[in-house]
Amino acid sequence: MDVDSQAPIVPGADLIRAEDLWFEDCGLIIQAEKTIFRVSRDHLAVHSPVFKDMLSLPTPKESDMMLGCPFVALPDSAEDIMVFLKALLYYDFFEPYPAPVSYAVLSSVLRMSHKYDLPALRKRALIHLSSQFPTKLDDYESLLLQDPPEWYKELVDVDGCGFHSLTVLACSLSIRWILPLAFYRVCEFSSEGQILRSAHTLDDKIYLFTACRTLEGTSTTNILEFLWHAVLCVSPETCSAGVQQLAARRMKEKSRIRPTTRAPYMPLDIWKLDDWNTLQVCAACLASMKAEHRVAKQAHWDSLPEMFGLPEWSELEKMKAEALS
Template structure:
């Protein structure tokens, strides 16, 4: 399809008493189907849509509409979807570089709009592309989670700033179960309690968030830094007093951070002890090695428990669902 040459955004014709806005870049004069979503209209190819979407194919095989459902001599279809979602969905279909495969970074509105519409209208390849973007930042293994350090995307940055509740809502609506453990975990880490309680999610999911937050910020954090004083020195340590002093000092620092205001306190066990934290320790090589092993074991143990904490299926079942969706 050719991009429309004129840059106009208003359609002068009216249907009934309502004026409609022509979707920029999605009004093709040589195409024979007009779609309306809210107050926005699109002129596209019915055959093109039918080729990509079995839902549209079925819809467009219905008998020709009455004259009242025509516009400019074209069939006129009203969709119940948001105009913003229809816009990004159609652009993702029409323009090859509008919604590129991972790791190209879409915005949050583009990603969620394309995912909702491709799921609803069964455009499988587009849906898989959107799910790949989403899954890349909601890993199902600890090693994949740790590999996210230093990586980002436009849509993920928006969530980090504004909160992760929209991802939970979408995951529940579209049955994207394998991203739920990390979605819940991030909500507990980033979203405020008031936002969680006022969110448009089920009561059960609100309880999961509240209960999960308590587990993560108490026992979760404590077990993650237990290696700092249990045991205080390793067998064969060459400097027991020096190593013990450094370890206790670091543990006290973590506990102090847990006593700060809600905005500053430590609540995230998977990041309470970061890679940079090791540089602040002044311990012998033997103690350092044993501490790193203990810390990794604590990380893996918590990761393995995440689905259980939020009352979700086990990781192996979630990974099976992910593999099927992305196949």
């Protein structure tokens, strides 16, 4: 957190004034941990019903004053309050999607906007979050063609443990529509020990362990089934569909061996767009295989919510629409 190391310590207390969040002409002092912020009580009251109720109490007694201003000590971390206040006061600190944002800032805004009831700020954060966890397969496949935002890369860069943090946060804030795909990423990047040591509930851990077995086994096998079936080729003299399928299947089966850093390729990712170019088959066989693969992939996508004990996609989409309206 940024603090002004040159700012004077409040007499009699081991407190530090927050840089860029100490305004001499404002009349409310907030403390979070060892950091204090001086801001406008009216500005907070306008944006947050929770602060409005908190600050509508009678004039505080002297013991609840600091430097002649009303004083409020909050139980939140100094980092969360710093992010929360900057998001409110500085228009360019937390800009709408697709502006870049760090995961630390995004998660703080989600927590604080939920706790202190700031719907506009919460909606902005939810749009950032939902952009990488769609509820439709077509939208998911479109994401694969784009470079993910920095906050999402951060989740991957910490050996997948970031997805544990995200899913625990989403559960606590009832952001349920992102959970099927977010839990899927937990299974992809996590070891059994990481799941066991995570802050998830016991029920969620059971769902995750069961899903890991299903995803790495039956689900991936079903996705690759189009490479197992014979294709009714209309030009067998020039098309080697069967041989091509067998070779591609062998290649993909080898990729299912678990490395040390992440799970083997998962059902949604094991057959990539470029892989179609490796199949030197006639147009009719290619179309047939693509159709079969698409059906299997859609069936798997449709099964994701139930795999993690969640409502079906249509219900999750209603929750998303309501939250983002």
